Amino acid sequence: MDDASKNSVPANGPKPAQPGAIAVFWKRLGYKSKHAEFVLYFLTISGLMLWDVVGLPWQLIQPTLAVHFVVSLIIFPLFVLPFWFSHRDLIKRNGRPFLRRTGR
Numbered sequence: 289m290d291d292a293s294k295n296s297v298p299a300n301g302p303k304p305a306q307p308g309a310i311a312v313f314w315k316r317l318g319y320k321s322k323h324a325e326f327v328l329y330f331l332t333i334s335g336l337m338l339w340d341v342v343g344l345p346w347q348l349i350q351p352t353l354a355v356h357f358v359v360s361l362i363i364f365p366l367f368v369l370p371f372w373f374s375h376r377d378l379i380k381r382n383g384r385p386f387l388r389r390t391g392r
Contacts, residue, residue: 318374
């Protein structure tokens, strides 16, 4: 067999590339993420609990502040930022002018 026949394309054409598992996960992540939604709700509720208007005693504010701080520094970037970036990719690649105009 010569080199030309090894590199030739089959008669029915090249197979289209299948999206990888990471690409499929990234696209699916852009539509809805329960984890990101939960983190945002948790941070909202724990942040509201820290307001002086609520008037919680220091014994409850101290652990709430610690958990809120840890979640916002570690869990938020792990779940919310990937969702946000993948969602932005979906909006940028969408052909509908309304979504492109309002999503920027």
